[in-house]
Amino acid sequence: MKIVHVISSIDPAQGGPQSGCVRLAAAQSALGHDVHIVSYGGAEVEKRAFKSAQDVPFVALVHWDLLDDPDRMEQISCVEGSRLLRQVLKGASFVHIHGVWEPILRSAANTARSTRIPYCVQPHGMLDAWSMKQKHWKKRVALLLGYRKMLDRANFLVTLNNDESRLLEPLRLKAPTLTIPNGIFLEEFADLPEAGFFHKRLSLAREKRVILFLSRLHTKKGLDILADAFKLIAESHPDVDLVVAGPDGGAREGFVSQINRLHIADRVHLVGPIYGADKLCALVDASCFCLPSRQEGFSVAITEALASGLPAVISDACHFPEVGTANAGLVVSLDPADVASALASVLDNPAMASIMGQNGQRLVRENYTWPRIAELTIQGYAPNHNPKIRSRISGLATATDY
Numbered sequence: 001m002k003i004v005h006v007i008s009s010i011d012p013a014q015g016g017p018q019s020g021c022v023r024l025a026a027a028q029s030a031l032g033h034d035v036h037i038v039s040y041g042g043a044e045v046e047k048r049a050f051k052s053a054q055d056v057p058f059v060a061l062v063h064w065d066l067l068d069d070p071d072r073m074e075q076i077s078c079v080e081g082s083r084l085l086r087q088v089l090k091g092a093s094f095v096h097i098h099g100v101w102e103p104i105l106r107s108a109a110n111t112a113r114s115t116r117i118p119y120c121v122q123p124h125g126m127l128d129a130w131s132m133k134q135k136h137w138k139k140r141v142a143l144l145l146g147y148r149k150m151l152d153r154a155n156f157l158v159t160l161n162n163d164e165s166r167l168l169e170p171l172r173l174k175a176p177t178l179t180i181p182n183g184i185f186l187e188e189f190a191d192l193p194e195a196g197f198f199h200k201r202l203s204l205a206r207e208k209r210v211i212l213f214l215s216r217l218h219t220k221k222g223l224d225i226l227a228d229a230f231k232l233i234a235e236s237h238p239d240v241d242l243v244v245a246g247p248d249g250g251a252r253e254g255f256v257s258q259i260n261r262l263h264i265a266d267r268v269h270l271v272g273p274i275y276g277a278d279k280l281c282a283l284v285d286a287s288c289f290c291l292p293s294r295q296e297g298f299s300v301a302i303t304e305a306l307a308s309g310l311p312a313v314i315s316d317a318c319h320f321p322e323v324g325t326a327n328a329g330l331v332v333s334l335d336p337a338d339v340a341s342a343l344a345s346v347l348d349n350p351a352m353a354s355i356m357g358q359n360g361q362r363l364v365r366e367n368y369t370w371p372r373i374a375e376l377t378i379q380g381y382a383p384n385h386n387p388k389i390r391s392r393i394s395g396l397a398t399a400t401d402y
Contacts, residue, residue, distance in 0.1 A: 001093040001381070002034040006085070008102035010039040010066065012052040013216070013247035013273060016300040017124040020182045021098045022053050022062070027185070027374035029061035037062060038088050040081070040104070042069035052275035057187045078103035085111045094381040095119035096158075100126045100151070101142060109150040120178070120380070121151055122158035125297030128167035131220075143171075151175055156380060160298030163319040178380045182298045183368040189280070189307040197281035198243060202269050209240045211343060212286035212310070214279070214301045215293070218249030222292035222315060224258055228336035229292070231262045233344050240267075240347060245282055247273040283308035288346045288353065292332075292339050293318050303368055306360030311353045313342040322367070328360035 007021045021037065029035045041049060046066055053059050065088050067080055074080055081104040089095065095112045097105050100123050112119040125131060151157065152174040159165040165177040198210050211230065215221050223244070230242045242264075244255070252270070259265045274282055283289070289305035289312045296302075296318040305312050312329030314320060324331040330342040346353050 001378070002036070002091055003028055003094050003096060003381070004036045004038060004088055004092045004108075005096045005098060006038045006105060006108040007098040008040060008104055009045065010037065010041040010049045010064075011045045012048055012275060016182070016297070017098050017122075018049070019052075019300045020124070022049075022059065023056055023183075023185065023370050024096075024374060024377065025062045026053075026056050026058040027370035028378065030058040030371065031374055031378065033378070035062050036065055036088055036092075038065045038081075038085060038104075038108070040068070040070050041066040045069065048275075055188060055276055057185045076103065078107045082107045082111065089115060089117060092117050096377070097121045097150075097154075099124060100147060101139065106146050106150050109153065110146075113153060118155045118381070120156050120158055121154045121175070122160075123164075123168075123297070125160065125164060125295055127151075127171060128164060128295060128297075131295060148173070158377075158380075161319045164297055180373055180376050180380070181368055182300050182303060183370045183373045184303055184307045184364055185370050186307075186365060189304075192284050192308060193277070193281045195285045197278070197285040198269075199285070201271070202241075202243075204241065207239055209237075209287040209347065210285060211240060211242045211288050211290050211347075212282060212305075213242070213244045213246070213290055214274075214282065214305070215246045215291060215299070216249035217244065217246050217252045217255060219251050220294045221249075221251070222294055222334065223251050223255045225292040225315075225334055225336050225339060226290060227255060227258045227262060227264070227268075229290075229339035229343060230268070231264055232336065232340035233347075234264050234267055237344065237347055240287070242268045243271060243282070243286070244268065245271045245274050245279075279304070280308065283310055286310055288313060288343060289329075290339070290343060291315070291318060292334060294334065296320070303364055307364045309357035309361050311346050311356035312360065313339065313346060315339075322363060323360070326359050326363040328356050328363050 005021050005025050010018055012018055025035045025037055085108055089111055095117055097108050099105055154175040156178045157175050159177045159179045160181050162179055165179055198204055259268045283305055289310045292315045294317050299318055306328055312323055315334050316331050323329045332338040332342045
């Protein structure tokens, strides 16, 4: 089967959708399929993308069909993107579109329909209520200008959890949903490094412990909530620092101002984006992972933290209740006081934190692996699959079914 994944940018700085796209493509390639990724990615983006993916199993089997970074005209007209899509889609069996609000994605859907190639759209959380409130009128206009057609005519929409499927309902889209989460390659976490990464890189005292935030520095990720929460426990936990790792998504400046205003800047370390081996070193060296996000589809960062044996404190808006039910961490509200209480609970109970870490590794190992996820997507692509039976589809990939 020739499978073509289309995503607007392959830059790892753009977050989870890029990571998930690359790993899904690699896992499908390992099953013997001819898998392509079509995206924009100039020399610098390509360099970052290949570096971040260099340890991904089977990624060398994936065909990368990359365009230069788009100028303003290309962003609007997608002339080069459409030309490349027509070439790569020749002989394709299925097109998997990642994201929503980009002309190259709409062009991929149009090309697929005109050549009678089935396709799906994976919104990656871009259509839920919180996301739709951002630039609300632009998105409403975009739906009228072809993006609703792109979604309605899809064979199905890939949602990352059952909550995302439910949150799509106000849009009244015609395409059914297929719920399949993100995952990990167990090979990437087979030989975890020794602790000591932050103590060496940041010259921390040996007794210092670290709360780790690992994601884009974006408003939706709840950095402001985390800052307020850390302020609440900073005095009672003088041996704990906060490390914020990730590329700036527009919230860095406001976060820096906030930690200065709260007088905790000397306890907060912004280390920028980290990938590959450095990311594993960071995860292993932390005492707790925290993501108080306002919106998530299925966070790759949470899954990687669990796979590294790290207890997680996450918000209920992450839509990952299994973290709580598996006792792999604590799921809390977006109230800074709740986040602070959960962090203190994990930090003050090392034995409990250790059990949570073990439970998290088991949860991921038994339920969220890319080979299994790749098989589920192939089942969804199959011509004899009937995605109109919504209940059957949603049951394909719930956590209890792996």
